[in-house]
Amino acid sequence: MRFIIVFCTVLLAASCNTSPSKKVKSTDSTSEVAVNDTVAVMTFDKVEHDFGTISEGDVVETTFTFTNTGSRDLLILNARGSCGCTVPDYPKNTPIAPGDSADVQVKFDSNNKPNNNNRTVTFTTNTANGREVIRIKTFVTPDPVKEKQREERRQAMLDRQNQNK
Numbered sequence: 001m002r003f004i005i006v007f008c009t010v011l012l013a014a015s016c017n018t019s020p021s022k023k024v025k026s027t028d029s030t031s032e033v034a035v036n037d038t039v040a041v042m043t044f045d046k047v048e049h050d051f052g053t054i055s056e057g058d059v060v061e062t063t064f065t066f067t068n069t070g071s072r073d074l075l076i077l078n079a080r081g082s083c084g085c086t087v088p089d090y091p092k093n094t095p096i097a098p099g100d101s102a103d104v105q106v107k108f109d110s111n112n113k114p115n116n117n118n119r120t121v122t123f124t125t126n127t128a129n130g131r132e133v134i135r136i137k138t139f140v141t142p143d144p145v146k147e148k149q150r151e152e153r154r155q156a157m158l159d160r161q162n163q164n165k
Contacts, residue, residue, distance in 0.1 A: 044064055048136070049137075070098055089107075
């Protein structure tokens with residue numbers, strides 16, 4: 001029994017001799033280099049676009065340019081907007097060679113989207129992360145006619161709730 005206690009104490013002391021942080025730093029940097037050397041890397045010219053203030057009903061569009069800064073062909077398997085009002089047009093299943101660039105056009109339809117809007121486009125790719133995200137934002141000035149209709153619907157709902165009480 002005494003032998004087991006002494007053995008465990010010696011083992012514990014020996015394992016504390018090496019710094020875990022040194023192990024993590026050297027392992028992380030080595031694996032990061034290894035990952036970047038063997039996969040595609042999607043690097044955008046910008047990851048966010050601000051349309052500023054637009055009027056409700058406007059359809060606005062911007063272009064995001066990206067470059068494959070990795071060492072393998074980049075494939076975009078899918079691109080999805082965070083809602084139906086945000087539609088990306090992208091090179092689907094088209095290999096982008098290392099060093100080559102391509103464009104993604106993103107359209108935003110502001111119909112029935114008053115006030116602040118923050119939307120994303122998520123790409124499913126063959127990068128290390130597997131997903132890349134870009135963002136658009138805008139302030140949509142409400143259409144007075146539509147705003148009045150929305151207010152009337154809200155008031156009608158409140159009236160129905162009050163009648164049910």
